[in-house]
Amino acid sequence: MKKRTRKIIKCLLVVIFMLFIFYMSSREGDKSTGDSSAVINFIKIYLGIDLDMISNGNASFIVRKTAHATEYMVLFILIYMVTKEYENIKRKVLLSLIITICYSISDEVHQYFVPGRDMRIFDVMVDSTGALIGVILLKIKNRLKKIHL
Structure with missing residues (x-):
């Protein structure tokens, strides 16, 4: 595949994933809560794990924050894949991290205007943890690559 085509595809993946996050953040609070409940029920039915019992009723909180961290971990990796395509960018990891965190901040501002949703600095911290x-x-992948595993 040509280098230019590869860059375009990677950029499109970042935009598509950002649009996915935007869409999920655009859903009203009760719909988002319904998504969390569906995940909790799925885990209970198919894995036999009662998250509510294990977490003293905090399953929804845990599912939501895990989703936040996972989304932004994936976003960081996708953004890094784009920056890696440009040899003249020296601090690819740092730039990717900054872009990811800035998107998280913009997403929280966006949620401020969605009924039933809130803008929370805690969520930016959870998103940033996912990016980290x-x-x-x-870093683990690169280290394993160096020792040929």
Whole structure:
């Protein structure tokens, strides 16, 4: 595949994923709560794990924050894949991290205007943690690559 085509595809993946996050954040609070409940029920039915019992009724909170962290870990990795295509960018990881965190902040501002949703600095911290997990996974991958595993 040509380098230009590869860059375009990677950029499109970032935009599509950002649009997915925007869409999920655009859903009103009760719909978002319904999504969390569906995940909790799925885990209970198919894995036999009662998250509400294990977490003293905090299952919805745990599912939501895990979703936040996972979304932004994936976003960081996708953005990094784009920056990696440009040899003249020296601090690819840092730039990818900054872009991811800035998107998280903009997403929280967006949620301020969605009925039943709130703008929370805590969610930016959870999103940033997800991005940092992406950095750690990237470093582990690169280290394994160096020792030929």
